[in-house]
Amino acid sequence: MKNNLFSSGRISKFVFLIFVFAFTVHYAGEGGKAKSVKSVQWTDTRKAPYLIYNGNSNQMVVLWQMKSTKTCTIEWGTDTTYSLGSASTTEYNSSHQHKFVIDSLNFRTKYFYKVTAGSDVHYGSFFSAPDSNPQALNFFVYGDTRSHPEEHNKVSGAILNEVKKDSANQTLIISTGDLVYRGNYESYWDNEFFNGSYANIIKMLSEFPYLVCKGNHEKDGSLFKKYFPYPYVNSFYWSFDYGPAHFVAVDQFTSYSPGSAQYQWLENDLANSKKPWKFIYLHEPGWSAGGHGNEQDVQHYIQPLCEKYGVPIVFAGHNHYYARAVVNNIVHITTGGGGAPLYTPYSYPNIVKTAKKHHYCKIEINGNKLHFGAYDIYGAIIDTFSIVQNPSGFKKEVHEQPNRFLLKQNYPNPFNPTTVINYGLPKSSFVKLVIYDVVGHKVKTLVNKTQPAGSYNVTFDASNLSSGIYFYRLTAGNFISTKKMILLK
Numbered sequence: 001m002k003n004n005l006f007s008s009g010r011i012s013k014f015v016f017l018i019f020v021f022a023f024t025v026h027y028a029g030e031g032g033k034a035k036s037v038k039s040v041q042w043t044d045t046r047k048a049p050y051l052i053y054n055g056n057s058n059q060m061v062v063l064w065q066m067k068s069t070k071t072c073t074i075e076w077g078t079d080t081t082y083s084l085g086s087a088s089t090t091e092y093n094s095s096h097q098h099k100f101v102i103d104s105l106n107f108r109t110k111y112f113y114k115v116t117a118g119s120d121v122h123y124g125s126f127f128s129a130p131d132s133n134p135q136a137l138n139f140f141v142y143g144d145t146r147s148h149p150e151e152h153n154k155v156s157g158a159i160l161n162e163v164k165k166d167s168a169n170q171t172l173i174i175s176t177g178d179l180v181y182r183g184n185y186e187s188y189w190d191n192e193f194f195n196g197s198y199a200n201i202i203k204m205l206s207e208f209p210y211l212v213c214k215g216n217h218e219k220d221g222s223l224f225k226k227y228f229p230y231p232y233v234n235s236f237y238w239s240f241d242y243g244p245a246h247f248v249a250v251d252q253f254t255s256y257s258p259g260s261a262q263y264q265w266l267e268n269d270l271a272n273s274k275k276p277w278k279f280i281y282l283h284e285p286g287w288s289a290g291g292h293g294n295e296q297d298v299q300h301y302i303q304p305l306c307e308k309y310g311v312p313i314v315f316a317g318h319n320h321y322y323a324r325a326v327v328n329n330i331v332h333i334t335t336g337g338g339g340a341p342l343y344t345p346y347s348y349p350n351i352v353k354t355a356k357k358h359h360y361c362k363i364e365i366n367g368n369k370l371h372f373g374a375y376d377i378y379g380a381i382i383d384t385f386s387i388v389q390n391p392s393g394f395k396k397e398v399h400e401q402p403n404r405f406l407l408k409q410n411y412p413n414p415f416n417p418t419t420v421i422n423y424g425l426p427k428s429s430f431v432k433l434v435i436y437d438v439v440g441h442k443v444k445t446l447v448n449k450t451q452p453a454g455s456y457n458v459t460f461d462a463s464n465l466s467s468g469i470y471f472y473r474l475t476a477g478n479f480i481s482t483k484k485m486i487l488l489k
């Protein structure tokens, strides 16, 4: 007889399998494939303290969850003697959640806090919100952390590295949603987003208030709301001020078409905000680079509001890559690379930059200038641009700075009857963009003027032309490039 674990036959093998099942936590990951999860390291804590901002610049909300009923204490101060205050907390619902609002905070001050949670002790810190009219503000944006917390942990580590470089980076994080794969199951919140095995995520959540909009993976949102109890106006939409910026979370799973309650609120909210910088964050992008299709409601309803009320950037996720589209000077960022399985971005209308990488975005505002950067998990630049507001405070000008001349393939191609041609200029140049037919006759001149450095989209309408091969030629300074396109009617 062979001397191994199963040598006594089928019964021992069965007992062994029961043993494995009982002592390994399983859950269905991407595509329903089961995978093992490392155990949570705390004795009494189920979710370590994390922060949310409730729109009150003198407050910070600390939340955590215990495994059983325990009285907890929180202490806080401007250093680690925690001398400003202490309080006991008791759970506020049947699943042992705790919440404490640290109040009477001074503007833009670093605070430290300590939570004694049964036999566990947790430490954290944060910067309170800036005053209402500071010149400078940095913040981070990323989304789609679901399914792969080990990748999310790397993105979190990269964000924490930014704080190591400069404490001015410890502000707030905007998330574009899809935090976990199955948002209506508690186990996914435990195993993916709040998993204590992922030290960077836990530390990041303890040091940055997390402002997240609801994604489709949050399902009906009841657990999302349980863990992120912002002061919603209704459903899952709300807005808040933070220093010079106004942020609006749009709920795309509640109607936001004209005439709906959310649309009415959104328009009033944008119209009434006096903040110089307004941002919208939502889950499903209006202009992106494939995977999920472009969200028409964003194109039809959100875009006009952005143009009317001066919202320079809309942040979205849903597609698991980085993409930047520019439409009438409004920038649409897809930042869905927070850990979820990466998708391949394609050439799509209005897209000026894409990257199939896990990443985060960092926005730096200084007076009337905004600098945007998208960075991979090693901190390497994926994309960068800046926006300068003109004195009216409304019209924003996007200054792209491509590092070389380029002429991209038109999209779509073949086309009928319109297509978009994109090109980039690293410096101010006299630009000619001309269409030729297959025998070299000039058909149309689309551009014939000096243009500043930047990235440009030009729509070519071939309604009056017959099917066939055409060429478009870009001449900019000494740069000449010609590409072929096909009109198919």
Ligand SMILES: [Fe+2]
Binding pocket: 178, 215, 216, 217, 283, 317, 318, 319
């Ligand atoms: Fe999604």
